[in-house]
Amino acid sequence: MSEPQPIYLSDYRPPAYRVTRTELTFDLDPAATRVKARLHVERHPEHEAGVPLELDGEQLNLKAIAIDGQALGEDEYAVGEAGMVVHRVPQAFLLDTEVEVAPDANTALSGLYRSSGMYCTQCEAEGFRRITFYPDRPDVMATFSTTVIGDAATLPVLLSNGNPVERGTLPGGRHFVTWEDPHPKPSYLFALVAGDLEKVEDRFTTMSGREVTLQIWVEEENLDKTDHAMASLQRAMAWDEQAYGREYDLDLFMIVAVNDFNMGAMENKGLNIFNSAAVLTHPHTATDAAFQRVEGIVAHEYFHNWSGNRVTCRDWFQLSLKEGFTVFRDQCFSADTNSAPVKRIEDVSFFRTAQFAEDAGPTAHPVRPDHYIEIGNFYTLTIYEKGAEIVRMLSNLVGEEAFRRGSDLYFSRFDGQAVTIEDFVDCMAEASGEDLGQFLRWYSQAGTPEIDAHGEYDYANAEYRLVLRQRTPATPGQAEKQALHIPVRLGLVGTKSGRDLPLTLDGEALGTDAVIHLREDEQEFLFTEVSEAPVPSLARGFSAPVKLNFPYGREDLAFLQAHDSDGFNRWDAGQRLALLALDDLIAAHRNGVEKVMDPRVVEAFRAVLAARIDDKAVLAQMLTLPSEAYIAEQQPLVDVDAIHAARTFVKQSLTMALRDDFLRLYEENRSEVPYAPEPEQIAARSLKNVALSYLMAIEDEAGLEFAQAQFAADHNMTDVRHALTLLVHGSRGDIADPALKAFGEKWAHDPLVMDQWFSLQVTRPQADVLDRVKFLMAHPAFSLKNPNRVRALIGAFANQNPVNFHRADGAGYRLLADTVIELNRLNPEIAARLITPLTRWARFDEARQELMKAELERIRAEELSPNVYEVVEKALA
Ligand code: TRP
Ligand code: ZN
Numbered sequence: 034m035s036e037p038q039p040i041y042l043s044d045y046r047p048p049a050y051r052v053t054r055t056e057l058t059f060d061l062d063p064a065a066t067r068v069k070a071r072l073h074v075e076r077h078p079e080h081e082a083g084v085p086l087e088l089d090g091e092q093l094n095l096k097a098i099a100i101d102g103q104a105l106g107e108d109e110y111a112v113g114e115a116g117m118v119v120h121r122v123p124q125a126f127l128l129d130t131e132v133e134v135a136p137d138a139n140t141a142l143s144g145l146y147r148s149s150g151m152y153c154t155q156c157e158a159e160g161f162r163r164i165t166f167y168p169d170r171p172d173v174m175a176t177f178s179t180t181v182i183g184d185a186a187t188l189p190v191l192l193s194n195g196n197p198v199e200r201g202t203l204p205g206g207r208h209f210v211t212w213e214d215p216h217p218k219p220s221y222l223f224a225l226v227a228g229d230l231e232k233v234e235d236r237f238t239t240m241s242g243r244e245v246t247l248q249i250w251v252e253e254e255n256l257d258k259t260d261h262a263m264a265s266l267q268r269a270m271a272w273d274e275q276a277y278g279r280e281y282d283l284d285l286f287m288i289v290a291v292n293d294f295n296m297g298a299m300e301n302k303g304l305n306i307f308n309s310a311a312v313l314t315h316p317h318t319a320t321d322a323a324f325q326r327v328e329g330i331v332a333h334e335y336f337h338n339w340s341g342n343r344v345t346c347r348d349w350f351q352l353s354l355k356e357g358f359t360v361f362r363d364q365c366f367s368a369d370t371n372s373a374p375v376k377r378i379e380d381v382s383f384f385r386t387a388q389f390a391e392d393a394g395p396t397a398h399p400v401r402p403d404h405y406i407e408i409g410n411f412y413t414l415t416i417y418e419k420g421a422e423i424v425r426m427l428s429n430l431v432g433e434e435a436f437r438r439g440s441d442l443y444f445s446r447f448d449g450q451a452v453t454i455e456d457f458v459d460c461m462a463e464a465s466g467e468d469l470g471q472f473l474r475w476y477s478q479a480g481t482p483e484i485d486a487h488g489e490y491d492y493a494n495a496e497y498r499l500v501l502r503q504r505t506p507a508t509p510g511q512a513e514k515q516a517l518h519i520p521v522r523l524g525l526v527g528t529k530s531g532r533d534l535p536l537t538l539d540g541e542a543l544g545t546d547a548v549i550h551l552r553e554d555e556q557e558f559l560f561t562e563v564s565e566a567p568v569p570s571l572a573r574g575f576s577a578p579v580k581l582n583f584p585y586g587r588e589d590l591a592f593l594q595a596h597d598s599d600g601f602n603r604w605d606a607g608q609r610l611a612l613l614a615l616d617d618l619i620a621a622h623r624n625g626v627e628k629v630m631d632p633r634v635v636e637a638f639r640a641v642l643a644a645r646i647d648d649k650a651v652l653a654q655m656l657t658l659p660s661e662a663y664i665a666e667q668q669p670l671v672d673v674d675a676i677h678a679a680r681t682f683v684k685q686s687l688t689m690a691l692r693d694d695f696l697r698l699y700e701e702n703r704s705e706v707p708y709a710p711e712p713e714q715i716a717a718r719s720l721k722n723v724a725l726s727y728l729m730a731i732e733d734e735a736g737l738e739f740a741q742a743q744f745a746a747d748h749n750m751t752d753v754r755h756a757l758t759l760l761v762h763g764s765r766g767d768i769a770d771p772a773l774k775a776f777g778e779k780w781a782h783d784p785l786v787m788d789q790w791f792s793l794q795v796t797r798p799q800a801d802v803l804d805r806v807k808f809l810m811a812h813p814a815f816s817l818k819n820p821n822r823v824r825a826l827i828g829a830f831a832n833q834n835p836v837n838f839h840r841a842d843g844a845g846y847r848l849l850a851d852t853v854i855e856l857n858r859l860n861p862e863i864a865a866r867l868i869t870p871l872t873r874w875a876r877f878d879e880a881r882q883e884l885m886k887a888e889l890e891r892i893r894a895e896e897l898s899p900n901v902y903e904v905v906e907k908a909l910a
Contacts, residue, residue, distance in 0.1 A: 037899040039404040042350040048168055049080040049087075050122075052175040053217075057165065059145075061152055061183040061227055063137040066145060067096070070132075070165040073175070075125040086119040086128075089162035089169040092144075094133040101126050117166055130166050139163075140818055140859040143409075148293035149252065151228025152188070153306060157299060158349055158408045161220035171219040171346045172451040182209040183227045190250065192226040194218070194302045196284055214302055216282065217449060219345055224301030226250070226289045233259045237270050239280045245270075250289040251313070258313035261324055261710060262288065262331050269332035272366050277440055279339045288312060288331070292784065295820050295862050296412065297330050300337030307334070310785055310821050316708035318786050320751040321718060324710035325371065333363040339444055347451045349408045353400045353476070354454050356412075357420020361428070364421060371712050374600040375650040381575045381601070384422070386663045388414040389580070392481045395872055395907045397508040401454055401476040406903040409862045415479070422578040423475045426520055427458070429548065429576065430472070431465035439464035471518040471552060479508040482517055484551065486583040490566045497525060497560040497567055501551050503579075509910065519551040522576035524598065525560065525567035531596040533570075537562045546598070548576065568592055573599040587613055591637045595644070600651060608659050610637055611683065615664055618679035623672060628679070630686035638687055642694045649702070650716035653723045658683060661835055671876045673835040677798060684730040691727070698724040699739060708749040722755045729759040737765065744772055750786075758793040787814040788825035795830040802837045803844055806830050817855060820863050827852050831870045838870065839877065843884035846871060850888035854895055861898030868892070868901065872908040 054073040059066060076084070095112055098105045100122060110119045119128075139146035144163025145154050154164065162169040179193035185208040191200075195214030202208045230250040237245045247266055249259045266288070273279040283303045294308035311330040314323060340362060341355035368376040391397060391414050398411070400420045405411055428436040439461035447456060454476055462469045482505045489498045501521065505514035524533040524546045533545035538560055549558055568589045572581045585593075585606075590613070593606035614631040621628045638656065646652040661680055665671045688695060702721035708714070725743070728736030736759075743756040757776060760769040773794065780786035791814075795806050806826065809815060815822050831838050831849050838845040849871060856864035874885035886909065893905050 037406045037902055039406050042348070042401070042403045045348050045350075047077060047079065048170065048173050049084045050074050050076055050168065052168060052173050054178075055167075055175045055220075056178045058180040059182060059225060061136075061181065061188065063147060064135050065133050066136055066152075068132050068134060068145075068165050070128075070130050070167070072128040072130075072167070073125075074122070074128050076122075082124065083121065086122045087116060087168070088119075088166040089116040089159070090132075090166040091115060091163050092134070093163070093166060095130065095166070096133055097129070097131040099129045102129075116162065132165055134164065141861060142293055142295050142820070143862065145225065146293070148291050150187075151230065151291070152183070152226065153228075153289070153291050154223065154225045154301075155295065155299060155306065156223050156301070157221040158352075158412075159221075161223055164223075167220055169220050170348065171221060172348065174217040174219050174345070174449070174451060176217050177214045177223060178211065179214075179223075179225065180209055180211045181225055181227055182207055187229060188227045190226070190228055190230045190232075192224075192250070192287060192289065192304055194222070194224055194304050196303075216302060216343070218302050218342060219451065222300070222302045222342055222345075224299070224304040224306055226291075226304065226306065229253075230289070231256055233263060235263050235267070237267055237281070237286075239270070240274045241280060243280070244284070245281050246285050248285070248287045249312070250287060251309075252290070255290060255309070255313050258315045258318070261314040262307075262312045262327055265328040265331040266335060268328075268370060269335045269366060272332070272369065273336055273339070273362075276365065276369075277339070277362070277437070277444075279336075279444065281338065282343070286335075288334075292821075293819050295860070298334045300334040300341055302338070302342050305334045307331075308821065310788070313785060314710070316710075316749045317747075318750055318780075318783060320754055320789075321710060321715045322751075325367065325715070328370065329363050329367050332366045333359055336362045336366075343449065344444060344447045345451045347453050349405075349411070350401055350403070351453050352408075352411060353416045353420030353423075354452070354457055356417045357400065358424050358457070360417050360421035361424040364425075372648060372650040372716065374604075374648065375654055375716075377574060377601055378604050378651075378654045380418075382660070382663065384414070384418050384575075384578065386660065386666055388418050388578070389481050389666055390662075390873065391415055392419070392479060392508070393506070394875070395509055395910060396869075396904060397479045399477050399479045399511075403477070407861075407865070407899040409900055410865055410903055419578055422575075426475070426577055427461050427469070427472070429522070430469075430520055431461055431467050435465035435467075436461065469518075471516075474515055474517050478505060478514055478517065479511055480505045480514065482519065482577075482579045484519065484521070484572075484579050484581045486569070486571055486581060488569050488583070490563065492566065495561065495563050497563045497569075499523075499558045499560065499569065500555065501558070502555045503551055504554070509907065516552060516554050519577045519579060520548050521551055521571060521581075522546065522548045522573040524570045524573065525563060526570055526593065526596055526598075527565040527567055528592065529565045531592075533598050534563055534565065534567055536560055546573065570597045570599055570602045572602075574601045575605075585609060587631070587633050591633060591640070594637055594655075595640055604651070604655055607637060607641065607655055610634060611658055612664065612667055615659070615676075615679050615683060616667075618682055619664075619668070619672065619675045622675040622678045628682050630683065630690075634683070635687060635690045638691060639694075642691065642698075648716065649720045650712070653716065653719040656720075656723050656727075662833075665835065665876070670878065671835075672878070673839045677836045681730070684727060688727040688731045692731075692733075695724040695727045696735060699728065705748075718751050722752070725755065726759060729763060732763050732765065737768065741768060741772075750789075754789055754793065758796075761793055762797050762799075781814065784814065784819075784821070788821055791815070791822070791825040792829040792833075795826055796833045798834070798836055800837070802830070802834065803840065803848065806848065817852070818859060820860065823852070823856070823863060823867065828867060831867070839881060841880065843881075843888070846885050846888045850892055853892055853901065857892075857895060857898050857901045861900035864898065865900035865904045868904050868908070872904065874908070 052072045056071040058069040136145045136147045143160040181191040191210040193212035195212050198213045199211040231253045232248045232250045235247045288305045290309040290312045292309050297311040298307040336359050340358045443460040485502045487500045527534045536543040536547050590606045590610040597603040614634045618628050641655050664676050702717045740756045740759050743752050853864050874882045
């Protein structure tokens with residue numbers, strides 16, 4: 034086998050032939066589905082006559098091919114591994130092909146496959162080429178007509194994009210439905226679903242009065258789990274009208290829940306296909322976090338109808354054009370619908386833990402990569418989340434109104450086109466008059482910029498001198514970095530008054546909260562008329578995706594935590610303070626020195642509790658310690674055992690000091706009212722459960738009693754799962770084991786609940802957990818072929834159980850590598866994602882480095898899919 038070769042952005046050429054209309058007929062069969070395609074093709078005027086027609090195609094069994102009704106002779110075309118070439122074609126013509134594909138043999142879940150007996154498709158990014166021969170690239174846009182033929186008894190429901198225009202019965206117990214999608218679209222947005230499904234239906238009236246039918250299609254037993262997704266969809270539709278002026282453009286919008294799915298969901302035109310985990314909710318089966326995730330994903334896929342579908346990407350290098358923008362849109366929607374500060378805290382916590390780690394590792398890449406081997410490997414935190422942070426910076430730079438004018442311009446100018454990231458940024462520049470030239474570097478430069486900040490207060494002159502220095506560390510293939518345009522939102526908090534001081538810069542009054550622009554490697558900002566010594570509050574709201582270092586003392590941080598007017602930075606000051614204390618404890622643990630709790634952290638927590646913060650969700654966040662993964666991200670070298678020990682020690686110390694407060698919080702926030710996934714309830718539950726976590730950190734009688742009672746009360750999954758997790762992660766097997774068993778038996782029929790049952794067991798810190806992982810892999814509810822199961826069991830173990838995954842004997846690494854090797858054959862996309870924790874070997878001690886690299890080498894020795902090949906090569910480069 035020859036090595037897979039990279040594709041370069043600089044090699045982009047417009048397609049020689051375009052397809053203006055695509056007519057498909059599927060005759061469904063598990064082992065041999067027939068796909069007839071009639072393509073209306075024309076040569077692009079810029080290309081000369083005689084260019085051969087190149088079509089993508091993988092794993093297709095060609096049965097017939099004709100041009101303008103004339104069957105082609107064998108010497109008129111050539112079929113290879115990746116597609117076909119037709120040597121000579123007219124300027125405009127009809128191409129008819131017929132191929133056979135095998136849905137049941139498709140374990141990669143890309144193209145046409147079967148899931149729980151139903152047929153479904155996943156075409157992004159390059160799955161359509163597994164369905165028919167086609168120019169499978171996003172800059173080829175056609176209208177589609179799709180006829181689906183299937184067995185009427187077993188496949189009563191036949192769906193595709195657009196509107197149903199014809200249906201009827203056929204001999205042999207078969208029937209058909211024809212769908213017409215009037216909006217030209219690239220092949221990656223094609224979808225087909227066929228199965229024995231039930232629907233929930235509702236309506237939405239758009240701002241111009243168009244009546245839209247909304248349908249959610251599920252297996253019958255899940256009909257009671259669709260309310261929240263439907264309500265979320267309706268809220269998202271209204272929000273996109275109000276916030277962006279975007280209206281839905283078909284008479285029908287469908288969502289289908291599928292059990293086997295590689296990602297969260299897919300925005301196929303008019304027919305969104307969802308991982309069942311991203312759409313189904315019920316108070317007894319889904320946690321608050323799951324309810325919020327469903328709301329966010331439903332909105333995200335809906336928002337793609339404009340940012341992605343109506344205006345799409347010219348090529349896959351532009352992926353963040355649709356994903357970064359759409360993530361930004363769904364984040365704003367969720368912030369408007371729930372607690373905005375908490376949404377930001379959650380997003381940034383996740384970002385700083387996972388995206389920073391990606392940006393610092395061997396798979397680091399720019400938000401617009403300049404080459405890739407397998408595009409499936411680029412659905413990353415960098416493309417999605419860092420892309421969203423860039424759009425957020427743009428919005429803050431140009432201001433909300435200009436941003437809206439810019440997005441209106443973008444949608445109208447490029448409607449129906451496949452465009453680039455420059456096209457988007459140009460609209461923002463045009464609408465605002467801002468020069469965004471330097472800003473564009475955010476898209477091409479990988480790595481997390483670091484800003485070293487220093488400040489000095491000159492009492493005599495009432496001046497505050499702030500010096501900012503930026504640098505971006507080298508990343509693979511990018512040794513030299515250029516200065517970025519970084520918006521730094523800040524305030525100066527007076528140490529006497531505890532208030533934001535008026536900001537005067539270069540004689541200009543900026544108010545008390547302003548954005549300064551760092552463009553050079555180093556820049557000095559001199560604030561005048563500063564009436565008292567301040568503590569600076571920098572990068573408020575995480576105004577740029579950077580690491581900002583300032584030599585804060587612990588008193589400064591306690592002060593900001595109490596006084597910062599920016600809720601995000603107030604929370605962050607507490608995190609920074611806890612991190613300083615954790616640093617000391619990690620060092621103490623490593624040196625075998627007795628651990629001593631920093632009383633300033635205890636006092637800071639006491640102050641937070643006394644401050645009577647009225648947003649309970651914010652309070653819960655302020656009482657939550659940085660995760661082990663985030664602590665690890667801050668360490669020069671990761672010592673998983675020391676981190677775990679230090680964090681556990683802090684938790685226990687806080688509980689000992691503040692036990693009565695946690696008891697009070699727990700009791701005050703208990704509630705018997707029927708479950709609803711609404712912000713106030715969610716906030717109270719999160720606060721109550723944070724309190725319970727502390728009480729369970731020392732496993733005293735009250736904690737154990739509360740946890741047991743909360744589990745037994747069986748009021749909602751948030752509470753049940755939290756209590757069960759605390760029990761299982763604790764030391765009282767006599768209580769935990771029967772609870773775990775009862776839960777497993779009760780929910781054996783519900784795979785999404787069993788996923789939670791798997792996860793909470795394999796994230797247990799106790800040393801016996803690896804045997805548990807192996808044991809559970811043989812459980813009847815587990816299957817390597819199902820991505821949700823793999824993520825819940827193997828993924829949770831490798832990513833959320835640092836002490837056990839990084840066992841000193843390397844057994845955790847071995848288990849992961851064994852799984853990757855098996856999945857490489859079954860599902861390359863999932864296999865490649867699963868390797869991530871092994872790619873981070875450079876962060877650990879030498880012995881672990883060697884063990885991790887040895888497992889990567891063992892994977893490399895296999896015959897690899899391009900997906901796994903690309904990740905492993907980078908990891909070992
Ligand atoms: N476009 C989808 C989204 O972000 C992502 C997606 C769904 C996807 N399924 C996929 C990407 C399979 C690659 C492969 O909403
Ligand atoms: Zn998306």
